[in-house]
Amino acid sequence: MYNGIINKRILNSYISVDCVIFGYNGQELQVLLVDRTLTNKETGEPEFTDLTLTGNHIYEDETIDDAAYRVLFDLTGLKNVFLDQFKTFAHPDRLKKENDRKWLLHDGRDPNKRIVSIGFFSLIATQSITLEWKGRNVKWVSISEVGELAFDHNEILNEALIALRNKIKHEPIGFELLPERFSLTQMQNVYEVILGTELDKRNFRKKIARMKYLIPTDEKQTGVPHKPARLYVFSREVYEKTKKELFDFTV
Amino acid sequence: MYNGIINKRILNSYISVDCVIFGYNGQELQVLLVDRTLTNKETGEPEFTDLTLTGNHIYEDETIDDAAYRVLFDLTGLKNVFLDQFKTFAHPDRLKKENDRKWLLHDGRDPNKRIVSIGFFSLIATQSITLEWKGRNVKWVSISEVGELAFDHNEILNEALIALRNKIKHEPIGFELLPERFSLTQMQNVYEVILGTELDKRNFRKKIARMKYLIPTDEKQTGVPHKPARLYVFSREVYEKTKKELFDFTV
DNA sequence: CCATTAAGTGTCTCTTTGACACTAACTATC
DNA sequence: GATAGTTAGTGTCAAAGAGACACTTAATGG
Incomplete structure (x- = not known):
């Protein structure tokens, strides 16, 4: 519903893509998550750890789809991957969790800056990849065991699941999760x-x-x-x- | 496909919503378009005219949905309107038509600035509204008679139609176009x-x-x-x- | 060679789809 | 007020699809 607005400054924002990468281990539907650990700059001790979806900013000369394929390629080394843009997220508070603020500050980013995220979901045959991504740890987590994620990534994951369920009812995409x-x-x-x-x-x-x-x-x-x-x-x-x-x- | 990128500057952009507003006149499916006429500042003569979808920027404190409801409310005076976010558009060249450049310059906007647009489609009962919007002319155009629109609005309209067709096959939304x-x-x-x-x-x-x-x-x-x-x-x-x-x- | 395990296959009932044509109720006109 | 014009409203039959249900087959491991 239209609830009115507080100020009328036009939103100017970075744009990112977030990819919900689904896999299948023969038993369960899984999702690929990035293990994010923030270490204290002085002590070197880990300060907190949590999990996020995989995403990245869009570059100036890049289409949305190219950015999503790039994220997937960087993460999996795969090029011909099923990818579906399902929804865009831009809630004003979407980066306002305490850990997220710390993380953004640590990255040198403004935690008050809103970031618009275009959500994709992807289906990949888990056999075909080895996991490494920019030195961070990524891991498969069963859908039923996903806990609280960073930012609004639980919401994005839920919407991706809904989109996936709707899509598989009408289009043959199940094989994307299986070997050839x-x-x-x-x-x-x-x-x-x-x-x-x-x-x-x-x-x-x-x-x-x-x-x-x-x-x-x-x-x-x-x-x-x-x-x-x-x-x-x-x-x-x-x-x-x-x-x-x-x-x-x-x- | 992932085609590579030219520069790696992160996209920072205004965000707008564009609403594809469908109506039904008893015979045909129609879409509400804004008649955009640029008059020469010196001569006062109309320089060109074309049609666009209705859209607006998102404000800083506003959710995406609020922005879309605001656009609809400003245009139609209606508050409880069917609205569905279907796809986001951000092709680097999406504002690069000649007339669009002129128009943006005339508005004082940078025609090289990329604008990300979040597409919604809406169904309204045409009987229930009178048309006026910020002094511009808006009019109903039958889907079969839509010519070339400004920006990438033909593409947005096409995608909206696909989304509408898919949606109506599985959810009872047809009555949104009809009187009570x-x-x-x-x-x-x-x-x-x-x-x-x-x-x-x-x-x-x-x-x-x-x-x-x-x-x-x-x-x-x-x-x-x-x-x-x-x-x-x-x-x-x-x-x-x-x-x-x-x-x-x-x- | 026997036990275990998952693969693979057919029938019947009930529901849904799709093709098809006539009567009913109102208005307008003469 | 009779008639013509127009759209509303209704049923049946055949074909296809959905859903419930149980046994045989082919491999491995001990």
């Missing part, structure tokens, strides 16, 4: 952890049998102590050909 | 013009008969030269109660 070749059980698990539902195996397979862009290969799992699953690949070409505007206005 | 009491035929027309499809009257009614939040009233149309239609109202309470997470991952 994957089994249908893996795919089903991805849907289950994202949507938080249990799905019936046979019904799930009936459903995706209609999706012609999931192509069975001759390959099977190896080294598993049970019947090995057939592996599938996602065909973007087939997908682009077969997708149509679907008319469902459910709800 | 509306007929089912009106509702069907709204879906048809937004989705660009023809719908079967009986099937449409079967479908929305399941939507318990469309409540028939005792009232009927008057003054129409044919059988008068029953009027319905949308019940937000019923909607909030009956909506559930639907599990459809079609496509």
Whole structure:
């Protein structure tokens, strides 16, 4: 709602992108977080530690998408990554947590300066990366185990999850979290952890049998102590050909 | 894709909201545009004229949503308006059209300064407003008749349309474009013009008969030269109660 | 070779979709 | 006040999709 405003100075702000990077470890949906530890300049003792999403400022000559791809590339070394701009955050108080103020001061930044952040979410196959980012520690954290994050990053993460859930209901993006070749059980698990539902195996397979862009290969799992699953690949070409505007206005 | 960058100066920018305001005149989907005419300071002659979306800068103490509601309120006088933040635009060249440069110079603004714009779309019942906005001319233009707009506003409008089409497939927002009491035929027309499809009257009614939040009233149309239609109202309470997470991952 | 484990498969019922055509109720005009 | 014009409102059938449900198969490990 329109609540009125206090002063009429026009907001002039740095612009950053924040990327919510989702991964899947075979069991759970995870998110990649940066471990931020502030050491006291005099004593060298760690003063506080917490976790943030990964983000960076946008440069002057750069598009928003380029900035997001750059953040992802710096962090993961990957270039062709699924990325979706889902929402922009600019609440006047979004950097006002005590630790955040300390951190910004430590970085030489003005903790009273508002920063607008454009939120992206990304899906990556966790097998494909090694973690290192500008000397900071990054780690995978299961969605269910994410505690309090810096800034407004809990809000950004929640909105990203909502966007992800909505998107996966209508577009085939689950495979982005899986290796190039994957089994249908893996795919089903991805849907289950994202949507938080249990799905019936046979019904799930009936459903995706209609999706012609999931192509069975001759390959099977190896080294598993049970019947090995057939592996599938996602065909973007087939997908682009077969997708149509679907008319469902459910709800 | 990540194309590299030319300089590494951090983007510092004004932030604006741009609102794509959709309306419905009983026949077509329309959008509210501002007629921008630049008059030569010396001769008083109009130098050029074009159309823009409605937008404004965000103030320092204001949330993004507040700014968007403020823009809408200033333009329409309406306070409880459907509003949806759909995408943020900040391409480095987005203000680089010739007329835009002239316009910015005329306003005393730096035409080389990049401005980040947060895009919203809004649905309003056109009957409910009278048009006046800061002395400028605003007018309804049918979607099919929108020509070239200022800045990157064609792109913003296109993205807004995509967002609107996606949203109306899954959430009951069509009534936002209609008077408080509306007929089912009106509702069907709204879906048809937004989705660009023809719908079967009986099937449409079967479908929305399941939507318990469309409540028939005792009232009927008057003054129409044919059988008068029953009027319905949308019940937000019923909607909030009956909506559930639907599990459809079609496509 | 036996136990364990996950893969893979079919049927039935119920709901939803989509195609299709006539009667009802009001106004305007003659 | 009869008639023409116009849109409202309604039901059925066939095809497709959703959802519930249980057994056999193929690998490994001991």
